[in-house]
Amino acid sequence: KNEVEQSPQNLTAQEGEFITINCSYSVGISALHWLQQHPGGGIVSLFMLSSGKKKHGRLIATINIQEKHSSLHITASHPRDSAVYICAGPQGGSEKLVFGKGTKLTVNP
Amino acid sequence: GAVVSQHPSRVICKSGTSVKIECRSLDFQATTMFWYRQFPKQSLMLMATSNEGSKATYEQGVEKDKFLINHASLTLSTLTVTSAHPEDSSFYICSAIKVKDTQYFGPGTRLTVL
Numbered sequence: 001k002n003e004v005e006q007s008p009q010n011l012t013a014q015e016g017e018f019i020t021i022n023c024s025y026s027v028g029i030s031a032l033h034w035l036q037q038h039p040g041g042g043i044v045s046l047f048m049l050s051s052g053k054k055k056h057g058r059l060i061a062t063i064n065i066q067e068k069h070s071s072l073h074i075t076a077s078h079p080r081d082s083a084v085y086i087c088a089g090p091q092g093g094s095e096k097l098v099f100g101k102g103t104k105l106t107v108n109p
Numbered sequence: 110g111a112v113v114s115q116h117p118s119r120v121i122c123k124s125g126t127s128v129k130i131e132c133r134s135l136d137f138q139a140t141t142m143f144w145y146r147q148f149p150k151q152s153l154m155l156m157a158t159s160n161e162g163s164k165a166t167y168e169q170g171v172e173k174d175k176f177l178i179n180h181a182s183l184t185l186s187t188l189t190v191t192s193a194h195p196e197d198s199s200f201y202i203c204s205a206i207k208v209k210d211t212q213y214f215g216p217g218t219r220l221t222v223l
Contacts, residue, residue, distance in 0.1 A: 035214065041147075041200050042216040086152065095141060095206055099152040 003027050004089055006100035013107050019074035021103045023087035032070050033097065034061050035086040046072070046085075077107045111137050113205050115215035122193055123223055130188045130218045132203030138183035139205035143212070144176075147200040159186040193222040 005024045013019055023032065034046040047054050047061040049070070054061050058077075063070040074081055084104050088097040112135040122128050132142055140161045145153040157178050158166040165178035175197075177189040186205075190197050202217040 030209075031211075033212065041219055043202055043214045045212075045214050048211055088153075095209070095212065096143070096155055096158065097153075097204075097212065101152050 003091070003098045004087060004100040006085075006087055006103050008103060009101065010104045011106070013077050013105070015078055015107055015109050017077050017107075019072075019077050019081070019105065019107075021072045021085050021087075021105070023070045023072070023100055025068050025070075025087075025089045025098075027089075027091075028068075029089035031090065032063055033088045034070070034072050035088065037084045037086060037102070039083070043086075074105075077105075079107045079109050082106050111135075111205075111207050111211070111213045113203065113213045113215040115201075115203055115218050117218060118216065119219045119221075121221045121223065124194055125192055127189055127191045128193055128220060130190070130201055130203075130220070132186045132188070132205070132215050134184045134205040134207075134213070137205075137207045139186075139207065140183060141206040142180060142186040143204045143206075144178060144186070144188050145202040145204070147202060147217075153202060156188075161186075190220065193220070195222045198222045 003026050007022045031050040033048050036044045049063050058075045060073040084102040086102045088099040091098045114133045116131045142159040144156045146156050147153050156171045159178045159180040161180045167173045180186040198221050203215040204212045
């Protein structure tokens with residue numbers, strides 16, 4: 001069982017819809033990362049958070065340490081948001097990251 | 110935010126040649142960098158931990174003589190794929206630790222071995 005589980009695996013939305021991607025982890029972590037990977041492959045770090053909520057533009061990330069759960073929300077989604085979104089958490093107290101399998105988001109115009 | 114660069118972004122080479130990929134932290138010093146590999150439609154897999162001034166630590170199953178890592182300065186780590194073969198074709202990504210729990214990713218290097 002992967003220590004970091006994401007859902008859904010695939011998500012298709014219409015432009016303008018509110019998107020939620022979920023991430024659950026089974027071990028205690030100090031910080032959770034949300035990453036974005038576009039079809040070309042390049043990875044962009046969206047958020048690193050250890051508590052509460054962070055917002056950047058139309059992106060919002062929340063984390064509940066007690067429930068070991070994090071969500072990434074996209075408001076007013078746009079086709080350019082189409083990408084794979086990956087959550088990752090440190091492995092066993094180290095700086096090594098364990099990655100979820102990713103959520104492939106497709107936003108149709 | 111902190112910036113990590115990789116060079117080259119894409120490389121195509123012939124089987125049997127060696128390829129060097131650079132990972133640089135542009136605006137901070139990183140004593141620790143990580144190298145990841147990603148196969149198509151799969152998640153990132155940690156290959157090794159690169160520590161400045163010491164030998165890299167490789168994950169189980171990763172051949173250290175195949176994937177040479179040198180972290181010669183606080184802003185540069187290099188990954189050399191030696192005697193590359195088509196099965197080494199992959200997307201290689203580095204990340205750098207700025208301070209605890211802040212890990213910044215490079216944009217990745219796509220290696221194609223013919």
